[in-house]
Amino acid sequence: MNLQKFDLAFQIQIDQNYPSQDLSRYLEINFSEVAFEWAPDGKSYKQNYREIPLIRCQNGRFNNETVQTDNIKLTESYQCPETIDFKFRGSFLSKKSTYMLLGFKKCLQKNMDFQQKNITCANETEINSILD
Template sequence: MLQNAITSLDIFGHEIGFTYKNKRTYQSLIGGLTSIMFKVVIMTFLVLELIDVFQRKISISYSNSIRNNAIDVTEYNFDSTKFDIAFTIHEQNQTINDNIQSYVNVKFSQMQFQWSDNSSFQERSFTYNYSRCESGRFNGEKQQTDNFELEKYYWCPDQFNFTLKGSFSSKSNSYIALTFDKCSQTYLDEFYPGKKCQSKDELD
């Protein structure tokens, strides 16, 4: 009675299963032959692939297409979820680098042109604000962005969603532009309220 009670507390016991001729699975001649054939097929495939590699029989194919942007109206949309862009201005003075808007007007813009039948055109533009690139830009890539110190020297548009279409020879086109000009207080008041242009002596 005591022995049964103690035995029932055994946590190291193992499951008892049925076996056939001291084996846990039932094996047959047909199953053995099928298994051998399967292994031979796999081995043959691997050997043939290795031979192709060593003999360099594997070729890489590629294709490309040329579009005439003068008549092609395909639009290509880009936003910060699948594309990124940054720019820098090489200036040894780090103070100027950190306050670039107070010295230079840098405009990152979406430009759109539409020609009419009477040889006139309509132009529209949208300017994106920019700031120092933060960690996580360029889809979180770290090795290359750390190498050229993205967060220290580069500027990124805060949010963007632009379209590329056509060329300057097409009836309508859409492109992005990065333009530089001397600091304008009017521009700063509109896009970067609170920032001030440096004095004329500093800008000259």
């Protein structure tokens, strides 16, 4: 899969009081390609994760479509995978499959610092208030 054949964007919105562009202070968002394979005995499995960096969607995505992307404010409040180079494979019933995983966890300052992201996490009370 590549940008000529497929594109993807998403917006995460808790409620109207928390604009989507501010959620990075509250949540860590991870987008990963997961390669899943059952062992021959069918009793265990292995999973390999490849994180796909997310960026604020830029002009030119979605084959340069502008009317709809401008209307939904794609470049202001949506996240896009930096690259589209993943492959879907199989299903949950297959011995091997590859799927996408969108994960969320509370913002932890030590993770932001380690990843060299210029983000200051909200305090624990603020984070918990948006997750309730």
